[in-house]
Amino acid sequence: MFYGSAFQYDDLPLPREPHHEWALLHDESPKNNYLFSFEEVMSLFNHTSTFRRESDYPLVTQFLESSEWLTSTKHLLSVKEKRQQAEDLKLAPVIFTNSACATASDRDGYIRRLMEYIPVDSYGLCLHNRDLPKHLRDSIEGMFHEDFYKLISKYKFAVAIENALCVAYVTEKLWRPLHVGTIPIVMGSPKVKDLLPSNRSAIIVDDYESVEDLAKYLKYLDKNDEEYEQYFEWKKSGISNGYLLSLLRDREWVYDYSDNIEGINFFEGFECLICRRVHENLKREKTGQEKLEFRAKLEHYGCPAPVNVDDRGQRTLPSYLLTETFTSMKYIAKALRYHLERNLIVKGDSILRTAEHIRHRENQTSIT
Structure with a gap:
């Protein structure tokens, strides 16, 4: 299980076996981690809990008490x-x-x-x-x-x-x-x-x-x-x-975590959801039934690129400060996926080298 803002790609446990399931909880904005704006990373997870209503355990009303x-x-x-x-x-x-x-x-x-x-x-x-x-x-x-x-x-x-x-x-x-x-x-x-x-x-x-x-x-x-x-x-x-x-x-969770209100918080609720899913598949395996497939999609998070507003206040311009950061994370996401599919070492230097190689190759193809 991973918390989005603290996610480090070199923390991923490898090699990943077919029965290994990964879960992501990310209740914050992409400024904390742009990796989840890309399909290559989001589809690595089996279970998700984000502010998107499409996620497995949605937190759409996370800041609303009642x-x-x-x-x-x-x-x-x-x-x-x-x-x-x-x-x-x-x-x-x-x-x-x-x-x-x-x-x-x-x-x-x-x-x-x-x-x-x-x-x-x-x-x-x-x-x-x-x-x-x-x-x-x-x-x-x-x-x-x-x-x-x-x-x-x-x-x-x-x-x-x-x-x-x-x-x-x-x-x-x-x-x-x-x-x-x-x-x-x-x-x-x-x-x-x-x-x-x-x-x-x-x-x-x-x-x-x-x-x-x-x-x-x-x-x-x-x-x-x-x-x-x-x-x-x-x-x-x-x-x-x-x-x-x-x-x-x-929603089964409560936003106010004070002692005066009974209920679980959404961290606990998400953990319970994962446990229910895992145990359901264990039962299916024992009885010879087909296991349920859980796989995240880009729509479980997937935020757009940063923007700047023009003189009219319309969002028509790329962000001068953040576009390069977003683009760099796009290629890191591609590199991370490349390494994981081959069970290669996932470390900062190796990922960055692969990301740069993929970016150069795509730029050359675009020019051609």
Whole structure:
């Protein structure tokens, strides 16, 4: 069993026998390991647990505590209260709190352009222009502090742009503003609308032709209280998205790992799934039945290449910083597969040499 962010290809146990089964749990974005963006690596695994709904043990709602937590009005402020807070504290309409800069989604590039049209308070290291209170500056503890929730609730809009644009990769960046009653500005999963509590609960960047068009709509909502407050009708009427409710109802793991809530976490749940599968095949083997075949596909993770946004905020440019890293990992994935299929030694130097050879050969073929 391997955890994606800590995965080292020279940790793979070789030679691999036909009965050896490998499992991957990767709940984080590809910036931690681009290897899983390629078929050559993903198809090595028999069992998977990722944020993709196609994986064997999906973690689509991994950062969402419950439907009750989402509909909570504990931190919800009326639009008049938000306006008063903005006047008293000199707040911008939009809050941005990220400290992981230079991302595969070019989050900073988009917000930098948005700042040309509408004020944004940036509390994190990226595009920093406003300081967090000292007790909220720890990137782990501060993120879940009640005072951090209260700070976000004072704003009309919160940037909810993921650091990668993977299908179904949705984090606390979306759920947190929805919980406190602030409209999230969302860029991330192309299927994020499938997970929203209602049809009118978030603003999706991809619905706008340009960053300027988005800014115009934000300014419109900022000046029209009735229109703005419609984005929180679902807080009163309840979640209308049946698919989201079913995901929360049917998952066997709990997100809150405190002693107050009974249940297993998704690490334990995934281990149990693997055990059930292994024992089912052991029974089949004893009774002469055909064993079940478990094999991962690219769709069990498979994130796209990093991008940069153009002047309109459209993702049309390759990432100047990350494209080479992504490309290098593509050839390492090919080299790793080449070695494993032949039970060759898997070590850094040998893999890198093979990767370079494959890259040179493919480039020569392309030129020809």
